[in-house]
Structure formats: structure tokens, C-alpha cells
Amino acid sequence: MEVSREDLAAVLRRFNPWWSSREPAGLPDWRRSVFQELVTWADSPPAGRVLLLSGARQVGKTTLMLQLAQHLLMQAVAPGNILYVTFDHPLLRLSGLDRVIETWRELETESTGPQFLLLDEIQSLEGWSVWIKHQVDFEKTRRIAITGSASALNMETESGVGRWYTVRLPTLSFFEYLHIRRVPYPELPVIRNLREIADWSEAEISHIAHEAAPLAAQFHEYLLRGGFPQCALVDDLSLSQKLLREDIIEKVLKRDMTALFGVRRILELEQLFLYLCLTDGGIVDYQTLQSNLSVKKPTILNYLDLLESTHLVYRLMPFGYGKEVLRGKPKLFLADPAISGAVLLKGKSLLEDATALGRAVEAAFFKHVFTRYYRQAIYFSYWKNKKGQEIDIIASIEGRQVPFEVKYRESHTSAKDSPGLVEFCERNKVDVGYLITRGMADMRALRLGKHTVMKIPAALACFWLSK
Numbered sequence: 001m002e003v004s005r006e007d008l009a010a011v012l013r014r015f016n017p018w019w020s021s022r023e024p025a026g027l028p029d030w031r032r033s034v035f036q037e038l039v040t041w042a043d044s045p046p047a048g049r050v051l052l053l054s055g056a057r058q059v060g061k062t063t064l065m066l067q068l069a070q071h072l073l074m075q076a077v078a079p080g081n082i083l084y085v086t087f088d089h090p091l092l093r094l095s096g097l098d099r100v101i102e103t104w105r106e107l108e109t110e111s112t113g114p115q116f117l118l119l120d121e122i123q124s125l126e127g128w129s130v131w132i133k134h135q136v137d138f139e140k141t142r143r144i145a146i147t148g149s150a151s152a153l154n155m156e157t158e159s160g161v162g163r164w165y166t167v168r169l170p171t172l173s174f175f176e177y178l179h180i181r182r183v184p185y186p187e188l189p190v191i192r193n194l195r196e197i198a199d200w201s202e203a204e205i206s207h208i209a210h211e212a213a214p215l216a217a218q219f220h221e222y223l224l225r226g227g228f229p230q231c232a233l234v235d236d237l238s239l240s241q242k243l244l245r246e247d248i249i250e251k252v253l254k255r256d257m258t259a260l261f262g263v264r265r266i267l268e269l270e271q272l273f274l275y276l277c278l279t280d281g282g283i284v285d286y287q288t289l290q291s292n293l294s295v296k297k298p299t300i301l302n303y304l305d306l307l308e309s310t311h312l313v314y315r316l317m318p319f320g321y322g323k324e325v326l327r328g329k330p331k332l333f334l335a336d337p338a339i340s341g342a343v344l345l346k347g348k349s350l351l352e353d354a355t356a357l358g359r360a361v362e363a364a365f366f367k368h369v370f371t372r373y374y375r376q377a378i379y380f381s382y383w384k385n386k387k388g389q390e391i392d393i394i395a396s397i398e399g400r401q402v403p404f405e406v407k408y409r410e411s412h413t414s415a416k417d418s419p420g421l422v423e424f425c426e427r428n429k430v431d432v433g434y435l436i437t438r439g440m441a442d443m444r445a446l447r448l449g450k451h452t453v454m455k456i457p458a459a460l461a462c463f464w465l466s467k
Contacts (some may be wrong), residue, residue: 119145173371333362
């Protein structure tokens, strides 16, 4: 089947209203924190690289692309030098890249200055990576940004090392959630990293804890609604969680896994994902999985790879080197703290289930740590000793080991409640470790010999990490 020039031209004009002197319609007035990275790339792409905006479905990749087009127009880039295409559209997918570009140049005369190609969901096309390589090598006036949410895209980019500038787009951070829902938040000092708090006086810490108290209730709402923008903006909690379930189960697990990766035994994949929802932040026991799901280990490993590459889970291996890591069991976090509660139909009862609430907080905190430091951190891991004592998250940042232990409970938490944190600091000569707690009044610095344990409430830590 061949798409007529008239039909293709009509679709392109609909997706590029600026060619007719009209602004992109329906864009929100708020922008994700990564938007500045896109602007920096557009002004001066590092080494001429293609921008790869990578993230799960429904996290706002398309909105960011259109906001970038809007920004370029405001910077006086000629409208005809900006092309936005989404290959989710069947006519554009059927036409292919070369025909789309040819029609664009027929419709709009090229002006001086760089041309911007904003290509959405490009992994839907066969041979797209070869086309991109040729563009990078031979079309020096073109700046290309692509989006994708699947491992098909990741595998293709591996063959083009040195041509990509990757920007990861996670679900909304706590601060972004407050911002887009227009929830008032306290004016708190801006900090470069959590380590700064160790130098504050007790009076300063007490004052900040008091000012930050309203964040606690909003943090719980964030755990229930999550960070997928469309779901987060829905006022009715039941509807918000229903939309999240449909996006995850129907669109990713059933449609994407079948269409993009050829997964046929969807029931097995759904059962595995349900297990991950029940054990969010837990260490994966392959023998238990094989026994409960009647699925062989290679199949489980393949499914976990697919879930990770579609940005639905984060995987941490145990801290260490060599065989410790190769033989270790991974620890898996869901990509958003609200996924588990939505899939398991918990609703507000999540806040009354101490175990489930603790898992949601740990998943939320890891996402914030990862998002803040993934460009600096070589490795994220967890630690567990022979006594069963564990540290939830270790970020290896610029040669330093930064350990975090999450203890989210009503009662007062002391360093004695996390002996593994103290042992890890002593064994690895870490001067500051972090205990992520619940109560705002629990924030303080504890001096333990040569080491400091910083107790920081989860709501405040996520707020600072995302601001």
C-alpha cells in the first residue's frame, strides 16, 4: 500500500501547525526539569550528537518534543526548518523516513540556519538507526532528536556509539508533581546535595523540619497518584489509578511486548509483573519464581530484561566486585511508587499497610536518587552481609560510596535500627551515611565515632533531590 502525496502532506501539516503560522495547541504551561537539557542540546549539540529522549510510555516525551519546537520558534528559528513526526501514526510509519523528509522539503522551503528533526517513537521503523547514522555523518546542518520507550531502540543505539546524547525521562519527581498540580509548597533553602545538612546547626534543622511539615501529607498523595503526568493530574484517585493500570497492563505488557518483542506468553509476563508489584524493592529469588510461576530461569531473565528496557523497573546488583556481583541476586524497583498500589487495587488503604507503604517510599526515594545522580554515578547497588543486615541503596558517585537506608515507620528511628549502615560505613571508610525516615521532627545528624548518620525525612529528601 502506497500513501498518496496529498494524504502524507495533510498529516504532516496537522503535526506541524507552525508551518501555517499557528502555535502547537494544548501544551501545558509547565515544563519538566529535563527541558533545559533539551534547550542546551538544541543550542549546541555536544559533538553534533543526536538527542535520544528515553523513558516509559506516558511520561511526557511527546509533550517535551512539542515544547522544544515551541521554544525554537520563540528563538526565531524558521518554521519550515522544524519538522515533528510521530511514527505511532500508521501513514507516517508506512511512508518511511526518506519519503517524509522528501515531502517536508517539498512543502516547506529550507531557510538558512540549522534544521531540526523531532522524531517521536522512531523504534517503530525498520532500519531507522542506519538512516540516523548517515544523517549524522553527512547532513551537518540537521539536528535530530528522537524518542523511544523500548529495548529495540536501546539495542540499535549500541551499534552507533558516539552518535547519541541520551536524556532519561523518569516519571514526575515529587517537586514536579507539586508544581503541575499547583500545590503550594514551603520556601526551603536550595541545597546542592544532602551532605550539606550535616553542617547545619540543631536550630537550623529544627526550623526547616517545622517549615517542611506540610510536605508529609502531599508526599503520601504523590505515592498514591504517582508520577505519570496524565494520571497525576486526575483529581479522582480511583480514576487516576485505573488509568495507570490500563497504561501499564494494556499498553505496555500486552500491546508493546507482543508487537515489538514478539512475546506470546503474556500471562507469564503478567504473573511476573504482579510478583514484582507484591515485592517492590525486594531481592529477586529465581528459585521461588520458577516454583511459583512454573517458568524457567532463562525466560524469567528475558522478561526482566524487557521490563527494564521499557523503563518499568530499575535493577540493582549487590555491592562488590567480580563473582559477588555475577552470582548475586538483583534487587528490583518499579519505575514509579504508585504502580504497585494501582495494580493491586489498594487505593488509600496503601497508607494503612506499613509494609506496602514502606516499599512505595523506598521505590520513590530510589527513583529520586537515580534521577539526580545517574550522570555522575558509575553504579547503583545494594549491600547485604552474612547476618542478613542490608543497605537499600548505594550510589557510587565520583569514586565515593554513598549509602542510603530507608526506615519509614511511625516510631522514632535511631542508628541502632540500622546496624548494617554503621557496619558498611566502617568497613568501606564512608564518612556520611543516610537514614531516610518518616517523621519531620526526626531530622538530625548523629555522630558515631568517625562517621555521621544523617536522618532525613523521605518527603523532604525527595523534595530536595528533585528541586
